[in-house]
Amino acid sequence: MQIAVVLFDRFTALDAVGPYETLGRLPGAETVFVAERTGPVRTDTGHLALTADAAFAEVPSPDIVVVPGGPGQTAQMENQALLDWLRTADATSTWTTSVCTGSLLLAAAGLLDGRRATSHWLALDWLKRFGAEPTGERVVVDGKYVTAAGVSSGIDMGLTLLGRIAGDEHAQAVQLMIEYDPQPPYDAGSPDKAPAHLVEKARAEIRSFVK
Amino acid sequence: MQIAVVLFDRFTALDAVGPYETLGRLPGAETVFVAERTGPVRTDTGHLALTADAAFAEVPSPDIVVVPGGPGQTAQMENQALLDWLRTADATSTWTTSVCTGSLLLAAAGLLDGRRATSHWLALDWLKRFGAEPTGERVVVDGKYVTAAGVSSGIDMGLTLLGRIAGDEHAQAVQLMIEYDPQPPYDAGSPDKAPAHLVEKARAEIRSFVK
Numbered sequence: 161m162q163i164a165v166v167l168f169d170r171f172t173a174l175d176a177v178g179p180y181e182t183l184g185r186l187p188g189a190e191t192v193f194v195a196e197r198t199g200p201v202r203t204d205t206g207h208l209a210l211t212a213d214a215a216f217a218e219v220p221s222p223d224i225v226v227v228p229g230g231p232g233q234t235a236q237m238e239n240q241a242l243l244d245w246l247r248t249a250d251a252t253s254t255w256t257t258s259v260c261t262g263s264l265l266l267a268a269a270g271l272l273d274g275r276r277a278t279s280h281w282l283a284l285d286w287l288k289r290f291g292a293e294p295t296g297e298r299v300v301v302d303g304k305y306v307t308a309a310g311v312s313s314g315i316d317m318g319l320t321l322l323g324r325i326a327g328d329e330h331a332q333a334v335q336l337m338i339e340y341d342p343q344p345p346y347d348a349g350s351p352d353k354a355p356a357h358l359v360e361k362a363r364a365e366i367r368s369f370v371k
Numbered sequence: 372m373q374i375a376v377v378l379f380d381r382f383t384a385l386d387a388v389g390p391y392e393t394l395g396r397l398p399g400a401e402t403v404f405v406a407e408r409t410g411p412v413r414t415d416t417g418h419l420a421l422t423a424d425a426a427f428a429e430v431p432s433p434d435i436v437v438v439p440g441g442p443g444q445t446a447q448m449e450n451q452a453l454l455d456w457l458r459t460a461d462a463t464s465t466w467t468t469s470v471c472t473g474s475l476l477l478a479a480a481g482l483l484d485g486r487r488a489t490s491h492w493l494a495l496d497w498l499k500r501f502g503a504e505p506t507g508e509r510v511v512v513d514g515k516y517v518t519a520a521g522v523s524s525g526i527d528m529g530l531t532l533l534g535r536i537a538g539d540e541h542a543q544a545v546q547l548m549i550e551y552d553p554q555p556p557y558d559a560g561s562p563d564k565a566p567a568h569l570v571e572k573a574r575a576e577i578r579s580f581v582k
Contacts (some may be wrong), residue, residue, distance in 0.1 A: 310550025339521025
């Protein structure tokens with residue numbers, strides 16, 4: 161069982177690390193971080209790099225594909241090397257998954273046409289324009305396609321998929337080991353719950369650079 | 372404002388990435404990943420490396436120190452280069468923090484003597500042996516020392532500290548941006564909540580390799 165986590169310039173670290181730290185604890189699975197070229201790949205803040213240990217050509221048929229999002233995703237929407245690899249990997253994958261705006265890359269590759277899917281709450285309209293049917297859920301499973309909402313939701317997605325593949329008990333053991341008993345100091349993690357002016361500010365910021 | 376996140380061989384990725392993705396979004400702050408030597412540092416699974424962009428000597432006086440944990444922490448308990456750097460950095464830091472068994476490294480450096488602190492639930496006894504006063508809380512603030520429970524708790528710690536430094540509103544905006552509205556598919560994230568046999572199994576596994 162091989163799990164391929166895609167990296168690209170200016171991805172969001174937690175998008176990739178959430179599924180890695182949960183789903184990656186599937187018994188007997190090998191996780192490989194893959195990118196167009198091997199070597200360090202910088203995150204969106206520029207202050208961190210994760211290593212891509214393999215190039216796309218070295219990982220042609222992973223069992224599970226995980227696509228993170230992040231500000232760099234916009235440029236990747238036109239990266240044919242990445243989109244071609246997604247289509248090739250998806251042709252034989254058991255599960256094709258994304259976190260945050262990673263679903264836009266799956267959609268751009270033509271993999272989410274007419275499928276129920278999700279993305280970062282600020283990107284749901286975009287997802288629709290690319291042919292998917294966005295839902296407001298945090299983790300959406302449609303056939304073998306599993307998409308998660310923004311950034312931190314990859315943890316919930318990873319545990320959900322781990323349960324489906326390895327059973328509830330294994331997923332619970334992983335949840336216990338990573339002590340995932342969330343106690344956020346605020347209840348502002350979704351546009352329905354956050355103060356309205358913060359939601360509007362975030363929407364305005366997105367509008368200012370996405371046309 | 373400089374935030375130093377410590378890396379060492381076989382650390383747990385999410386321990387480091389949780390605070391980075393939250394606290395690291397402090398306005399005007401620079402986050403730097405620091406280790407004994409620069410270059411890629413492998414995580415506990417061996418399947419991922421994060422880049423240390425600076426060596427200890429290059430980051431003598433960060434404002435905030437973040438120490439992750441992970442299986443590799445045991446070997447680091449006797450790494451004088453790391454313990455010396457922790458003591459030096461702590462001498463001028465505004466906040467000294469840890470996630471998971473990172474608190475054992477702070478304790479080994481003599482920084483948690485008599486202080487209320489926490490760690491991964493499987494390591495609380497150890498923490499006591501090193502002079503701290505373990506509590507069952509997920510995030511513990513004692514003076515400038517902020518310790519968090521296992522792995523995923525670094526997200527809660529990061530938001531908590533972000534709120535103290537930059538204000539509730541900024542912390543809420545970050546929570547909204549990383550869509551931290553946790554919906555774990557199980558309620559097994561702490562030893563109080565997980566099925567008892569999974570808790571006992573985890574304790575037995577730890578006993579088998581920690582004397």
